[in-house]
Amino acid sequence: KAGVTQTPRYLIKTRGQQVTLSCSPISGHRSVSWYQQTPGQGLQFLFEYFSETQRNKGNFPGRFSGRQFSNSRSEMNVSTLELGDSALYLCASSFDNEKLFFGSGTQLSVL
Amino acid sequence: GENVEQHPSTLSVQEGDSAVIKCTYSDSASNYFPWYKQELGKGPQLIIDIRSNVGEKKDQRIAVTLNKTAKHFSLHITETQPEDSAVYFCAASIGRNDMRFGAGTRLTVKP
Numbered sequence: 703k704a705g706v707t708q709t710p711r712y713l714i715k716t717r718g719q720q721v722t723l724s725c726s727p728i729s730g731h732r733s734v735s736w737y738q739q740t741p742g743q744g745l746q747f748l749f750e751y752f753s754e755t756q757r758n759k760g761n762f763p764g765r766f767s768g769r770q771f772s773n774s775r776s777e778m779n780v781s782t783l784e785l786g787d788s789a790l791y792l793c794a795s796s797f798d799n800e801k802l803f804f805g806s807g808t809q810l811s812v813l
Numbered sequence: 814g815e816n817v818e819q820h821p822s823t824l825s826v827q828e829g830d831s832a833v834i835k836c837t838y839s840d841s842a843s844n845y846f847p848w849y850k851q852e853l854g855k856g857p858q859l860i861i862d863i864r865s866n867v868g869e870k871k872d873q874r875i876a877v878t879l880n881k882t883a884k885h886f887s888l889h890i891t892e893t894q895p896e897d898s899a900v901y902f903c904a905a906s907i908g909r910n911d912m913r914f915g916a917g918t919r920l921t922v923k924p
Contacts, residue, residue, distance in 0.1 A: 706856070735912075745857075745902065745914040758911045792856050800845050802912060804856030 703728060706795050706805035714811045720781040723808045727774050727795030733757075734776040735802065736768060739790040748791075751776055752799075780810075788812045815840040817905050819915025826893050827923050834918045836903035837885040843905040846879060846886045847912075851900045860901075861888070893922045 707726040715721050727734050735758075736748040747760035751770035768778040774795075780787055788811050794802035816839040826832050838846075844865040849857035863870045863877045863886065870877050874893075879886040890897055903915040 737914075744916045747911060747913070750911070794856075800906065801847070801859055801862065802849075802857075804849075804858065806854065806856050 706793055706803055708791075708793050708805035708808050710808060711806070712809045712811075714813065715783050716813050717783055717785060719783050720779060721783060721810060722777055722779045723791055723793075723810075725776045725778075725793030725795075725805060727776070727793075728797075728803055731795035731797050731803070732774050733796040733799055734770055734774065735794045735796070736776070736778050737792045737794065738762075739792055739807070740788075745792070748778065783812045785812050815843055815905055815907065815911075815913040817903060817913050817915045819903050819918060821918060822916065823919045823921075825921045825923065828893060828895060830893055832888075832890045832893050832897070832920055832922075834888045834901055834903070834920070835885060836887070836905075836915050837883075838905040838913075839884070840905070840907060841881075841884065842907045845906045846877070847904050848875075848877060848888050849902040849904065849914075851902065851917075853899075857902055890920075893920075895922050895924050898922045 709724045733752045735750040738746045750758040754770045765781045770776045790807040792807045794804045819836045847862035850860045851857040874891045876889040900917045900919050902917050904912045906912045
């Protein structure tokens with residue numbers, strides 16, 4: 703079985719721009735979660751989608767949004783990028799709502 | 814919400830020695846406690862997990878213990894090997910995909 707696939711692997715943007723990250727979950731997994739990982743804040747929960755519906759949301763501003771498609775693939779969008787948005791963005795899929803399977807992440811650098 | 818604290822932040826051991834990483838959680842309703850290993854350039858990988866109705870679980874050289882009364886759980890790695898070097902994260906959740914992670918422990922195993 704293929705693992706969780708995240709694209710792109712690296713991204714460089716400038717302040718004020720917007721970015722869209724993509725995640726393809728493991729086949730059969732309908733839950734997709736997104737996390738932000740930074741050296742100072744660790745792994746912070748962004749949101750979780752299940753069957754195209756957002757079920758949970760972390761404590762992030764409205765600039766961070768996401769969606770899930772009928773094939774369970776998910777995208778997250780960050781608008782009006784700030785320097786502090788530089789981070790590794792991790793997507794995780796799950797079959798049983800507990801065991802998370804992470805992708806390798808998208809490293810976003812905001813200049 | 815749930816708060817997870819993890820200690821130590823860095824740990825260095827000699828090959829063959831044991832390593833112990835400890836976590837505490839704040840919400841007594843938490844019922845699922847996984848441990849993740851993150852190697853350089855990769856996403857976190859689930860290595861072992863425990864539920865609140867179990868006090869201890871072992872998988873070869875890895876074991877996890879849970880003390881619900883004290884609200885803490887620990888990861889024990891015996892006979893450490895250089896390939897165990899990585900960052901380890903504990904986490905706690907109350908059902909649904911709203912996992913809260915500890916800040917991580919960087920384990921270095923010296924040959």
